[in-house]
Amino acid sequence: MFKLEIKKIKGYRYIYIKDRVKVNDKSIPVTMYIGRLEKTTTEEFIKKLGEYQVARLKTFTDFWMKKGRSYLDDQKTFNLEVLHYSYRLFGEYYPDELRRYEQSVFARYVQGTTAIEGNTITLRQAEELIEHNITPPGKSVREVYEIINFRKLRNFLDNYTGDVSERLIRKMQSRQNRYQDGRAS
Template sequence: MTRKPYRIEIDYPKNRSPQYNLVKEVRIGNKHRKIKKYIGSGYTPPSPADVQRLCEEFTYEIELKAAQKKAEMSCALYESDYLTREQIGFLEEIRFVYEAFKELMTTNELEAYEKNFEIKYIQGTTYLEGNTISLPEAADWFLRGIQPKDKSLRELNEHRNFINVVSYRNKYHRKVTMDFIKHLHALIMYNIDDDSAGSFRRSDDIFISGCDFRVCPSELIEQELDNLITNYYSRIDAGHHLFEEAVLFHHKFEQTHPFTNGNGRVGREVFNYMLMRGKYPRLLFLGDGRDIYLKALRFGDNDNYAEMVSIFAKIIQEQRFEVLKENLKKVAAPIKKIGQLRLTDYI
């Protein structure tokens, strides 16, 4: 990634000396605005060295204001059944702060950030299903090749399989389809349940702990998923907010329960893929957030979609917003040539 320079704009106030501003143009659709940072006045313009120094000094402030302005501009473009305007504004600001953060990172920094995120994500999404491999154990395994001790083969395979999931997902750049969902399941369940990996369930004798609804009849699974996928993209095309639609899709997917096992891991992977395609940061599903995640889905089970969507919005806001701003501040600083990049530099 490369640091984008700002241009110098000169204002000529009446009866006063010229004023110099760093300017960043922001565009949303056919609308555009300027983000301006005053850097001084006088009849002698700042030197190239001064401009470079000032760009470095004010990058964080300018990029944060640009993200806020783009969020404000884009907020009015979306329809929503359950999100408030304030929530949409926060979600859009998170999206544009994340965008600025990624644009300012070097290739090595981005690789380190993604690797760190994947370790946390894999550990969290498997932990929700009962896997006991801890985050330090997962990090030691994926980064240093130190396999966790005293873990079942199933637990080890659950983590191993996500390496292939990440590779497949990162090479896939199309819409969510039935085949995409099946392939994710096949990768996730490899060497765990090979007989049903990648295949929809054929039985309705399913019990889901903590839930009292009936799952979709097995003979209607393909029709139900096809309707869910079609409805998701139709509403996105009609201007409904992607985050809200992804949450609703995730809930309906889990209610449909298309597979005998592995529905949660597949559903969370599809949900995050939808966020990723919309250029939003993905969610971490950590062990200490299990109760609130399940609570949100139970609101959906009781048709209280507004509360469910609101909880998911609060999760991403609390989990990602301040972290992304801190990370943006780090990458906005001039690149240091001394020292080695650490995986823990970016949360």
């Protein structure tokens, strides 16, 4: 979240927006001059806030564009980074809504993926099982464990800090195949 800073220079007060854009482990400062405090109108301030968001986005995307991805052209890379930035910004301002959104997307992904394999658990039942450990009535142990394995895999990946590798993929596969038909495999 940005902060407003007032600097007094030669008896006049000037207002600035100061913030830091976090990109991976780096924190890049962003400062924007708004104007003289006594003369700045509400409309000018709101306009400057919009410009500030653009400056923040530019700082974020410029950092990523320097990475030199050869498999995407600059416009596609920029568009992806705008989405990436917007997602992170949404998380800063609305963390609870972002968490609910991520849970909803995960439940839809799990239910859809397992349904392709023949699992008959509905989206609502999958949400209840993932979020509250409520087992749906009349479903086989195999179907329930398919959903539970996805939740355990997600917990594993949330705590994983290494690179994507063959070893990681094998671990993911073994975690996904645990407890088939109610017994450890």
